[in-house]
Amino acid sequence: MENLDRLALHSITTKPWDLEIAVRMYREAGVRGISIWREAYEHRGAEKAKKLVQSVGLHVVSLVRGGFFVHPEPDERRLRIEKNIELIREASVLGAPHIVLVCGAHRNVHIDEARQQVEEGIASIVPYAEKEGVRLAIEPLHPMYAGDRSVINTLSEALDLCDVLRSTYLGVAVDVYHVWWDPALMGQIARAGASSRLFAFHVCDWKTPLDDMLEDRGLMGEGCIDIPRIRAAIDRAGFKGMIEVEIFSRRYWALDQNVWLSKIIEAYRTYV
Amino acid sequence: MENLDRLALHSITTKPWDLEIAVRMYREAGVRGISIWREAYEHRGAEKAKKLVQSVGLHVVSLVRGGFFVHPEPDERRLRIEKNIELIREASVLGAPHIVLVCGAHRNVHIDEARQQVEEGIASIVPYAEKEGVRLAIEPLHPMYAGDRSVINTLSEALDLCDVLRSTYLGVAVDVYHVWWDPALMGQIARAGASSRLFAFHVCDWKTPLDDMLEDRGLMGEGCIDIPRIRAAIDRAGFKGMIEVEIFSRRYWALDQNVWLSKIIEAYRTYV
Numbered sequence: 001m002e003n004l005d006r007l008a009l010h011s012i013t014t015k016p017w018d019l020e021i022a023v024r025m026y027r028e029a030g031v032r033g034i035s036i037w038r039e040a041y042e043h044r045g046a047e048k049a050k051k052l053v054q055s056v057g058l059h060v061v062s063l064v065r066g067g068f069f070v071h072p073e074p075d076e077r078r079l080r081i082e083k084n085i086e087l088i089r090e091a092s093v094l095g096a097p098h099i100v101l102v103c104g105a106h107r108n109v110h111i112d113e114a115r116q117q118v119e120e121g122i123a124s125i126v127p128y129a130e131k132e133g134v135r136l137a138i139e140p141l142h143p144m145y146a147g148d149r150s151v152i153n154t155l156s157e158a159l160d161l162c163d164v165l166r167s168t169y170l171g172v173a174v175d176v177y178h179v180w181w182d183p184a185l186m187g188q189i190a191r192a193g194a195s196s197r198l199f200a201f202h203v204c205d206w207k208t209p210l211d212d213m214l215e216d217r218g219l220m221g222e223g224c225i226d227i228p229r230i231r232a233a234i235d236r237a238g239f240k241g242m243i244e245v246e247i248f249s250r251r252y253w254a255l256d257q258n259v260w261l262s263k264i265i266e267a268y269r270t271y272v
Numbered sequence: 273m274e275n276l277d278r279l280a281l282h283s284i285t286t287k288p289w290d291l292e293i294a295v296r297m298y299r300e301a302g303v304r305g306i307s308i309w310r311e312a313y314e315h316r317g318a319e320k321a322k323k324l325v326q327s328v329g330l331h332v333v334s335l336v337r338g339g340f341f342v343h344p345e346p347d348e349r350r351l352r353i354e355k356n357i358e359l360i361r362e363a364s365v366l367g368a369p370h371i372v373l374v375c376g377a378h379r380n381v382h383i384d385e386a387r388q389q390v391e392e393g394i395a396s397i398v399p400y401a402e403k404e405g406v407r408l409a410i411e412p413l414h415p416m417y418a419g420d421r422s423v424i425n426t427l428s429e430a431l432d433l434c435d436v437l438r439s440t441y442l443g444v445a446v447d448v449y450h451v452w453w454d455p456a457l458m459g460q461i462a463r464a465g466a467s468s469r470l471f472a473f474h475v476c477d478w479k480t481p482l483d484d485m486l487e488d489r490g491l492m493g494e495g496c497i498d499i500p501r502i503r504a505a506i507d508r509a510g511f512k513g514m515i516e517v518e519i520f521s522r523r524y525w526a527l528d529q530n531v532w533l534s535k536i537i538e539a540y541r542t543y544v
Contacts, residue, residue: 107480144416146453147480147496181418208379208419224379224419
């Protein structure tokens with residue numbers, strides 16, 4: 001049985017709860033960290049959100065999420081880069097050591113061009129990240145999102161980007177949901193560890209069938225991902241950070257969130 | 273404008289039509305080939321289906337689909353191998369030069385074990401394929417199907433399998449829907465050509481968003497796949513076969529199938 005010392009939740013996982021309730025409930029349940037989604041703090045501001053989280057003693061694991069660099073219009077791309085720079089400042093205020101980057105995709109931007117735009121976007125914000133001391137975790141997204149959410153679809157691609165852009169503030173977030181199918185996964189996790197690029201580890205599960213490509217993620221143990229095996233590779237790669245539960249699920253958001261939280265904790269103890 | 277000399281349709285693309293109607297309509301519309309789904313012939317038998325297709329002078333491009341090798345029970349796996357051997361005989365009767373293999377996946381079989389089962393399954397049927405002179409085209413399926421349909425998810429994996437199993441009767445079917453997102457695609461298409469493994473080329477399009485992971489494929493031109501670019505790579509790799517339109521779509525199956533067929537032909541001329 002896993003203890004809860006490394007358990008963190010993404011605020012989106014309990015979306016129906018306001019941040020103020022969420023942090024209290026997490027703490028009472030023994031959760032140690034939180035990854036804060038923009039949607040959870042933007043109406044009250046990063047300063048107040050920071051105080052809320054501090055008041056219960058939760059670790060801030062990450063700010064979720066920046067990126068979205070791909071767009072056909074250069075003006076819009078510039079706006080998005082500015083938005084990312086603003087997020088870097090907010091991460092600094094929140095005390096979040098890194099921002100998760102969902103790199104972006106757009107139906108009207110060719111995938112090769114989109115990958116170029118991502119590289120340019122990240123290159124543009126790296127100096128600000130270095131200045132603020134906030135790291136950037138590129139999260140490869142499942143290839144089923146290559147048309148509308150992210151054109152960075154494997155851990156290998158994400159690490160290649162880090163190699164090209166070089167900053168030590170650049171690394172990856174490994175989410176089992178996005179990468180579990182990849183035959184190259186084990187080797188790429190080792191590569192991420194060896195190059196000190198392994199910034200974050202997210203867990204959930206892959207149900208079959210999926211009722212929805214976006215909001216039907218499974219709870220650990222109810223799908224076909226071998227989480228312990230991936231976790232073991234993450235451990236071997238030297239990762240010592242929090243293990244983050246990130247689940248988007250209309251089905252679970254419809255539950256009493258206290259019941260949902262206790263299910264998460266049980267599943268974490270049993271299946272991670 | 274592309275002429276129709278190389279245009280073939282999968283019978284499933286016009287699912288509401290019985291094979292007898294389908295072959296007549298295809299021929300009248302100028303389609304030159306057909307890939308026959310089992311569901312389209314099994315009630316009348318391969319002999320009669322062959323005569324139907326011959327009567328209108330369509331080329332049989334492939335039998336769709338064998339495979340599905342993955343299962344937790346050894347007895348069930350043996351049954352599936354026997355079914356594939358039966359399909360090889362039917363392909364021979366139909367005059368189909370190859371069978372498309374959807375390799376299989378199962379929620380209760382670990383993905384690594386499943387990949388091993390696929391290798392064993394294909395190895396078991398290769399001798400029968402060689403004996404009957406029927407080729408086997410491994411179709412890598414999009415990673416979103418890794419939990420329930422196929423654990424072979426990239427062209428690279430499919431070609432690795434061919435390398436391991438060695439038979440010249442073993443090759444790949446490249447479907448743009450499954451592989452378009454893959455940053456290694458161009459190189460792997462060249463590899464398939466160079467090793468004489470490029471047996472089939474399927475086209476359709478990837479819509480964003482998808483309403484359904486299975487039955488919401490797009491018509492060429494309505495999604496984000498750069499088909500001409502992939503087609504050019506396929507041409508450069510030396511592929512001279514038919515170009516097959518394979519579209520599962522509840523939306524299009526609900527149309528008058530004559531209207532649908534004319535849309536397909538227009539899209540083929542314009543976007544392939």
